[in-house]
Amino acid sequence: MDRDADGMRFLGDAHGVSAQGKTEMDCNLESRVLREGAGHMIKTTEIPIWERYTLSVAEAAAYFRIGESKLRKIINENKGADYVLWNGNRAQIKRKQFEKYIDDCGVI
Structure with a gap:
């Protein structure tokens, strides 16, 4: 072994x-x-990013190809959105819900 x-x-x-x-x-x-x-x-076990339920802001920025600043602005403007999960003061992005949000909006 x-x-x-x-x-x-x-x-x-x-x-x-x-x-x-x-x-x-x-x-x-x-x-x-x-x-x-x-x-x-x-x-x-390392879960691939495309299978994770939530993503950190940095991971979501890389995954969705949106800048971290822009992503934080979206989170701060939509603090109660269903795609945001708060862990204390840290926002986690629910990947599938955020994908739906992006699909529904024409411009970010």
């Missing part, structure tokens, strides 16, 4: 392939890996 820099053993990914032998599906799922260390199983 392979070991990472911390000496933890790789048990393989969700498809039973070692960390070095990634398949196309692994790349699409962005490396789902199980590791064993100190008696604990740790499962880490």
Whole structure:
């Protein structure tokens, strides 16, 4: 079995392939890996941006190709909109709802 820099053993990914032998599906799922260390199983999953429910302002700006300043202006003008989720004072963009908003408006 392979070991990472911390000496933890790789048990393989969700498809039973070692960390070095990634398949196309692994790349699409962005490396789902199980590791064993100190008696604990740790499962880490990176969700692709196009499958995430919410996006940070920076992620949404990159995804929708809208500047962060423009996106923050849209959020501040529509604080109660269904596509905005507030985590304390941080706005998260609900991806699908914001896609509908963009589809419905002609100009941003």
